[in-house]
Amino acid sequence: MDILGPFPLAKGQLKFLLVAIDYFTKRIEACPLAKITTKNVQRFTWRNIIYRFGISHTLSTTQEPPYRLTYGADAMIPVEVGETSHRRQVFNSKQNTQELAADLDLVDELRDEAQIHEEACKLRASRRYNTRVRPRSFRVGDLVWRLLGEARKDTSDGKLAPTWGGPFRVTEDLENGAYRLEELSGKPIPRTWNATHLKFCSHLCSHLCEHLCSHLEKIHGVS
Structure with a gap:
């Protein structure tokens, strides 16, 4: 995310441009602003990004959260300690120990699968890019x-x-x-x-x- 400007005044005293770029997909979201304030930036983030695309819980390239790939188990956020969640209500110490051991046994396979997803995503991206690439040649005088x-x-x-x-x-x-x-x-x-x-x-x-x-x-x- 970046701020461009100030530009010459436009209608509505607009002179700044707030820009968010997804460098993987090259998608751009932009919004003209009269003033750069915390409130305006928050409104832009919610309306143009979160409301439209949501918040990703897993990496799209690996299909797994980074925490799970590192430690072999799902993370528990601090709010779940104060506000009881479903998994805390049904928590069973003995069953949790068994499942944690099973997850640790399978963590290598999980990482291998995540790597396969990542390589497949890169391959699809390269194929999509290469289909649009046209070799350019020039002649003398061009x-x-x-x-x-x-x-x-x-x-x-x-x-x-x-x-x-x-x-x-x-x-x-x-x-x-x-x-x-x-x-x-x-x-x-x-x-x-x-x-x-x-x-x-x-x-x-x-x-x-x-x-x-x-x-x-x-x-x-x-x-």
Whole structure:
């Protein structure tokens, strides 16, 4: 969860953005706010996260609570000591000792099963990701955007700094996904760049860039 802003004032004096990100599923929940207060953050958490998705009692990747995987038994929360729960009402010391011994005997199998669930979840996630991955290739003359690393970003823009720079023109295809680039003015870009760090410039953007380049060439030619 993070707080972005302040931004220019919007309707209702809104100038902050409260954002929660699930980095596993890439799901984003966001809410504009006029003020950042404890009450507003709590309301956002309950309405946008807990009421909609609930509170997970087990890890979805392992199907078991972390406490059980570590100690071989379910945890008892402090509130169950003061407020009698069902399992305390039906508690039997002798039966509990027998079941605890059985749980400890099976804890290795439980951990192995949890690991299988986790690996299966990773495999499903990788398959789902790979089905959406399309190999990219560029031709000489194509206009592309280049991914900006942290060192190349303009720190004055903070988190709103653009992540892509350019556009640049592809000047040479070195195969194996490597390319040489140049600026639209013709200045070569040092070193080669992999296709994973490049993306196509849209047709409209390409047309505008080409028009701008030709216009600049005419100006320099006249001068």
